[in-house]
Amino acid sequence: MSEIDWNRMNPVAMWRDWFVKSEAQWSEYVSSLLKNDQTGGAFGRQLGELQMMHRQFGEMAQAALAAANLPSRSDLEALDERLGRVEDGLAQVAAGLSRLRESLVALEAVKPTAPTRRRRAPARPAASGSKG
């Protein structure tokens, strides 16, 4: 007698399976409802309101965080900006070191490590059709 897969017999798991199999159709249906000009207009208007709320909340939060001597979003953004500049600078240094190494190889001061470029493609049977 074959072993029973109790996990598959789990009604919750079966429901989840059904959800997964049906999701594509539901998403397709809801997407078809959403991809029209009325929806676009509604999204555009809501976006404006959302932006206004976001700005007001940001201003309130900034004041509250400053009062509590905690960093605000703009403080963190400023920190992100500084860290980003540091990262960009480090990348410039890395790129500069790469060029320096190439110069040293050209001067024969350092042994080259580049591979040869003589590789040939393996022989393959002629492909038919264009679908993969």
Next chain:
Amino acid sequence: MGDRNEAPVTAMPNPLQLALARMGLPTADFAGMTGALGVTPKETIHAQGTLKLHHFTPVVDDVYRVPVLIVTSLVNQPYILDLVPQQSMVGHLLAQGFDVYMIEWGRPRQAHKDLTLEDHVLDRLPACVARVLEHSGQKELSIIGYCVGGLLAVLWAALHAGPRCPLKNLVCMATPVDSDGLESLKAWMGPDFDEEALLARHGNVPGDWVQNALRALRPFGKAAGAMNLLNQMDKDEVVTSNLRMGKWETDNLPFPGGVFRQMVRDFLRGNRLVKGDWVVGGRRVDLGAIDVPFLHLLAQDDHITPYASSHPLLGLVGSRDKHELIIRGGHVGLVAGRGAQTRMWPALEAWLAPRSV
């Protein structure tokens, strides 16, 4: 009171980790289950602003003559193409003997909000191409573009086409070119969408806005993914793979403001690329000027770049040697899923190898 010799509690027990332990999953660190991502050894050979051009260390002694430059999307992290050693398109190409370079556009900050398509296609991308040729010692290269990276690649190729163009082969993966096929995005960002207000507030479009817009294209997709994962919680490999993809999916990059403005007005609303009247840097983009061998890879179930938005590219390029391959799977599965490993990567290698000698 407990034993005074007991070590003090330094952290609250994590209920999620306790649950994972009860299921017998080996690691105590949920975030650590993904491991490090994008770790194939590479060297940064060029940097410009936030852009980094990487050269991956070859793993064979003899490579194909023509180097490959991968142009990634502006709004997603590039490590989707190099997730982990056993799930890496970059790793596959290296193992097959290709000399691989990749552009990492980086995370734009407020200082970069005015970057435009011209900055990317007429300045940064050409600089990367020149650096690849200099570094490899070759006069020509192949370009592989993924998603918006593919769009940047075709814009560059069209604007630089001609006898002195160093492009030898062009591969586009899930690349949108026809905005009439992006019905949802076109409807949401139509005339009532005020992109200037958004950009005035944020500079660049925030990464989480980009993420929410992409998720809205498949409203129940996230929930279905969670259900599928719950049904397979006993499979360590499935959980780990899901966590890796999930980490990448939530790691969106901000959309540079200037590029976003042009994409909304000229690409989405105007559909200028297909109409043939898109002017970039004062020059009209003519996809018919692209005449190099061209491979077009699409995903059958791509809800982000639907077939209708991508397929027209095949007819628009002027190449005589051009092929389209449709692979089963979705937008991300095309490049990083199981289907990619068994179908797309071998097909890409079979097409590109004889054209890289």
